[in-house]
Amino acid sequence: MARQAKYEELRMALLAEMAGSPPHTPLPTEREISARHGVSRNTVRQALDALEAAGAVYRVQGAGTFVAPAVVSKSLALTSFSEDMRDRDLEPASRLLAAGTVRAGRQVAGLLEIDPEAEVVRVSRLRLADGAPMCLETVHLPAQRVPGLAQEDLSGSLYELLSVRHGLEIGSAEQIVRAVDLAETESALLGVPVGSSGLRVQRVGLDRRESPVEATTTLYRADRYDIRFTVRRAARS
Amino acid sequence: MARQAKYEELRMALLAEMAGSPPHTPLPTEREISARHGVSRNTVRQALDALEAAGAVYRVQGAGTFVAPAVVSKSLALTSFSEDMRDRDLEPASRLLAAGTVRAGRQVAGLLEIDPEAEVVRVSRLRLADGAPMCLETVHLPAQRVPGLAQEDLSGSLYELLSVRHGLEIGSAEQIVRAVDLAETESALLGVPVGSSGLRVQRVGLDRRESPVEATTTLYRADRYDIRFTVRRAARS
């Protein structure tokens, strides 16, 4: 087990101290935190960098560091469906629709950067939140990298299964979001009227070497699901 | 004008050196860059942090830093419509539908954290890309903070106008994305069939003190627009 970095401990300590403070309350100065916790100022800054990135604090040069107002939208992070639903106080569940091995085909092969003739495991699931349909999810993985996956228990977190059983760690993902008109079979499965719109999220999961290992298409019900995130001004290029 | 930080210069120098290198090409080690450019290793790390955040490189502990594969999806940043369209190689344009001052009302007042009886400037525009409708945009701003805005030239970048004329700098924004069924008037303006779906982006722009200064609802055509971004695994909480 990796030992906790000092700035991680400090980050959580600061988060605990901040709890209950109204927005815009100033934090102690970086030099004060540094002295009080017996760490260097750089370490304090690492902790504050993390808190700032998470939207917990904001900094104004020359003025100080302050508790950020409660945000509507959490900062966007790579989460599994289960984590996502729990964040929304919904109980996740899953119904397996199909699982098997097929040839990749041109589109999936392009996303995964493999041969179109290569085999991929395809898993389709209907995912539920508090017992009602939330989205339709179809995952593609190179069969070579996940031997026997189609026969395993696919009712829970796929990411956990990939990590624990196959040593595949997905560190980042590229996503494309579109609005679509649902097809008849799709609206039937999701339990919404024909002609409803849905949110389609196409995701390519990458390992820590930025090589694609997973291609997933998810179709969300428009009436139950939205995507929330915070964006910041980019650095001058 | 703020002088360029060393790590910013270094970042651009590295970007230039990397240009043309195939993906996964290793960069020089941090110590080597440090020696070669005559800066401390911490400064090198600052430059690499920025490149990593922008998706230009990835790092593997114990192995090295590498050129990242070309990404489908740019990292998400706060951009104006004009910038967004130019990134997509489309020519942005605008048609003013309405501009005026009205009372905030409960919903807008809640988003902007002002009194519901306070006045806000409301600007509605149809935004075009390469001459064809792309989205419908309605902006709300506290009238007090943007005196005379409704009478100014609203055909170009609103963000620039706010910055130059009113000293309002929007540093970050919270966004909520949903799929919706377009209303009749909306589809007519956007030039799509009745019953088409659209992508609705609700945005609240914040100044650098995280106070809301702008509330905007944008309705995009589903057939011409998507949202692309990269997400990463969050730090352990």
Added chain:
DNA sequence: CAGTGGTCTAGACCACCCA
């Protein structure tokens, strides 16, 4: 102009990857 966050230095040790 005093105090804040932003940048920078020159060291050091640790955790991890790979030959």
Added chain:
DNA sequence: GGGTGGTCTAGACCACTGT
């Protein structure tokens, strides 16, 4: 085991804020 990125220290000066 040699070399990499990850963390950490104890300083220093700069740019900016607010009074």
